[in-house]
Amino acid sequence: METKQILETIRMIEEEKLDIRTITMGISLLDCIDGDGAKARAKIYDKITRQAEKLVETGEAISDEFGIPIIHKRISVTPISLVAGAAQDENYTAFAQTLDKAAKTTGVNFVGGFSALVQKGYTSGDRKLIRSIPEALATTDFVCSSVNVGSTRSGINMDAVKQMGGIVKETAERTKDQQGLGCAKLVIFANAVEDNPFMAGAFHGVGEEDCVLNVGVSGPGVVKRALEKVKGQPFDVVSETIKKIAFKITRMGQLVGHEASTRLGIPFGIVDLSLAPTPAVGDSVAHILEEMGLESVGTHGTTAALALLNDAVKKGGVMACSHVGGLSGAFIPVSEDAGMIHAVERGALNLEKLEAMTAVCSVGLDMIAIPGDTPAETISAMIADEAAIGVINNKTTAVRVIPALGKSVGDTVEFGGLLGYAPVMDVNRNSSADFIARGGRIPAPIHSFKN
């Protein structure tokens, strides 16, 4: 072991904010299904608190021994629409409250899985769950919700797209005294993945094991610092540099995930190779893109820079761990990234450019504040656009927008903590109402017929 290498690792952690963003325990709730809702909820609470009893404690012990911060310890569960479907309840808010209680008992900071998968159609459980979302998010602290409205295999469920625009608005309304915080806990997906460890979109897919540990790494600051050393050099060098650093970051994820799953006695699932920013200085994805030579993120060239970054992160990370999964790529949330916030404030970054960027990164329109008077149909149309990008390009896309009630372009919404703050962004004022009113399904693309 060379002194230089030891110092490099220490510097990455202490100065460049390298961390393990999350260890997320996926727990199947399929064995908690019961015709009696109250019994089902009791089983859910018992199973989560039993399986995740030592999750937080284990995470902290590992963090202490290895000297690397593990920021979040979280839980993802089977989509509640599947678990609650057998019960007679008309409103599933009580299920969300049970998840919230279990989160508080285990000490995790989020539970994901108040979810429904309706890419092709609704079951009665899906219908009830989606209708319960605004109340569920308004009456719980740590529950995250997601709805999958499209997939490459099945097309886009435009009835669900239409409904979700309204649900987002209603959630904002219900949580308006918290700046519409409920909407920060609600993601609308196309091609949702079953092993995503990141919130708010995490849920434990039905193809997964009973209990599994997934890890999400991070480290935009480390990538930015590495690129500072290759200023002006060709993209071949940029790509190589990112690959090498992504390898090192991912090795940390593999080590921590392996160690945590061994200590908890559960299988190790995947490492999500992601660059997840925080509002802290030196922890921004936007600043990496700017380091590549852009005056501001959002200007021409941003999409190409992001495409290169996203691809190089994956290439570097793939060999560093046994199984890759989740969303794996660069995240571009606006409110959680100091560089993105500044770009919006100086008028360099707009919604249209963000939409283009989502075609080449790992997620979608993320943590964006929009004017409070934006019609529900316009939000639905944004969801439809994002879903189309995902479905046609065979990738995950998502929408997490926050209608800022009573605010307009130029105002700021403050969420606090890792959720940061967001300047309200302008949306296209022309109506999409007749388009959304059609409903029905957009058929699966021709290239989905691979059999």
Add this chain to the structure above:
Amino acid sequence: MKAILTVIGKDNVGIIAGVSGKLAELHVNILDVSQTIMNGYFTMMMILDLSEAESSFGDMKKSLADKGTELGVQIKIQREEIFTSMHSL
């Protein structure tokens, strides 16, 4: 279990004596030492064998950090795997 100890701070009399004395007290064996002055800062790294140690990792970490405060340097101890896994295949 092996661990890596790093000591960084302003150079002074008695840092090595203080650190190694504390390690002996904790029944920790020193396998390798490298020490240099970088930009005027005392920088020392040690590879340690913790197999004979009696206290828990957390307690050792705390008593070494306290020793660091007393000596006016920063003392960190981390398990070796974090470095080996990052830098070797």
